[in-house]
Amino acid sequence: MKYTVVQRGDEVSKQLTERFHQLVQGYGLILDEQSPDLVLSIGGDGTMLQAFHKYVGQLNRIAFVGIHTGHLGFFADWKPDEIEKLAEMMRLQVGNADIPVVSYPLLEIQTITESGMETSLALNEFTLKGVEETLVAQLNINDEMFEMFRGDGICISTPMGSTAYNKSLGGAMVHPSIEAIQMAEIASINNRVYRTLGSSVILPKHHHCDIYPRTKQHMLLSLDHLYVQRGDVVSIRCRVSPDAKVRFARFRPFPFWSRVREAFIATN
Numbered sequence: 001m002k003y004t005v006v007q008r009g010d011e012v013s014k015q016l017t018e019r020f021h022q023l024v025q026g027y028g029l030i031l032d033e034q035s036p037d038l039v040l041s042i043g044g045d046g047t048m049l050q051a052f053h054k055y056v057g058q059l060n061r062i063a064f065v066g067i068h069t070g071h072l073g074f075f076a077d078w079k080p081d082e083i084e085k086l087a088e089m090m091r092l093q094v095g096n097a098d099i100p101v102v103s104y105p106l107l108e109i110q111t112i113t114e115s116g117m118e119t120s121l122a123l124n125e126f127t128l129k130g131v132e133e134t135l136v137a138q139l140n141i142n143d144e145m146f147e148m149f150r151g152d153g154i155c156i157s158t159p160m161g162s163t164a165y166n167k168s169l170g171g172a173m174v175h176p177s178i179e180a181i182q183m184a185e186i187a188s189i190n191n192r193v194y195r196t197l198g199s200s201v202i203l204p205k206h207h208h209c210d211i212y213p214r215t216k217q218h219m220l221l222s223l224d225h226l227y228v229q230r231g232d233v234v235s236i237r238c239r240v241s242p243d244a245k246v247r248f249a250r251f252r253p254f255p256f257w258s259r260v261r262e263a264f265i266a267t268n
C-alpha cells in the first residue's frame with residue numbers, strides 16, 4: 001500500500017508524522033507523495049481540507065484518514081495517542097487492494113465567467129459574498145426563479161460541511177450518507193422591498209441551483225479554505241457532484257451523531 005502524510009506544520013504534528021513514517025515503513029508501506037492509496041492528515045479539519053484539494057484529481061482511488069493534534073475533528077477523528085493503533089490497522093491492509101472505506105457526497109460548482117466555464121469540488125462548502133457592497137443575486141432552483149437575494153452572501157455546503165460554516169449560519173446538520181447540498185443565507189436583508197426565504201434549503205441529488213449575481217459585481221468566492229476575488233462571474237451552478245465522492249478509510253466505527261455530540265455538546 002502506498003501512503004503519504006499532509007501535516008499542519010506545528011511541532012506536535014511534525015513529531016507525529018516522523019513517528020508514523022517509522023511505524024508504517026517498518027510494516028512495508030511505501031511513501032509515495034505523487035500517487036498514494038491512502039492520505040493521512042495530521043493536524044485539524046483544516047489540514048484535511050488542504051489534503052483534499054491537493055489530491056482532488058485522484059479522488060476515485062485515494063482514501064483519506066485524519067489524526068487531530070488539537071480538538072476532536074470531523075475529518076480528523078483519531079487521537080495522537082492512537083497512532084500505533086492506526087498504523088497497525090494499516091499493516092493489516094498491506095497487500096489488500098480494498099481498504100475499508102465510506103464514501104460521502106461532494107458539492108460541484110460550475111462557474112461561468114466572461115472567459116469560459118470552470119468546474120470545482122468542495123468538501124465543506126462554497127460561499128459567495130459581496131466585496132464593496134451587499135451581494136445582489138437571483139437564485140433559481142431547477143431553472144425556475146426562486147428568490148432575489150440581497151445581503152452579505154450565500155453559503156452552499158455538503159453534508160460533511162454542514163457542521164462547519166453552515167452551522168454558524170443556523171443551517172441543519174445533515175448526515176453525510178444523505179446525497180444533498182444545503183443553501184444557507186448569510187445576513188440577508190428582508191424588508192418590504194427585498195424578500196428571501198430566511199431559512200436554509202436542502203436540495204437532493206437530482207436538483208440544482210443557479211446563482212446570477214448582478215452584472216460585473218465584485219465578489220469574494222470561497223471554496224473550503226481557498227478564497228478568490230472576482231468581478232467577471234456570469235452565473236454559478238451548484239449541485240451534488242454526479243460522479244465524484246470523497247472516500248474516508250473506515251478502520252473502526254465512529255458514528256456521525258457521536259462526533260456531533262462530542263464536538264458540540266459533551267462537556268467532558
Ligand code: NAP
Pocket residue numbers: 043044045046047049070071072073074075124125160161162163164165166168223224225
Ligand atoms: P479557520 O478559519 O482557520 O478554521 C475554521 C474552523 O472550522 C476550524 O476550527 C476548523 O477545525 C473547523 N472546521 C473545518 N471543517 C469543519 C467541519 N467539516 N466540521 C466542523 N468544523 C470544521 O479555517 P480553516 O481551518 O482553513 O477551515 C476552513 C473552513 O472554515 C471553511 O471550510 C469553513 O467551513 C470554515 N469557516 C467557518 C466560518 C464560521 O463558522 N463563521 C467562517 C469562515 C470559514 P480545525 O480547528 O480542526 O481545523
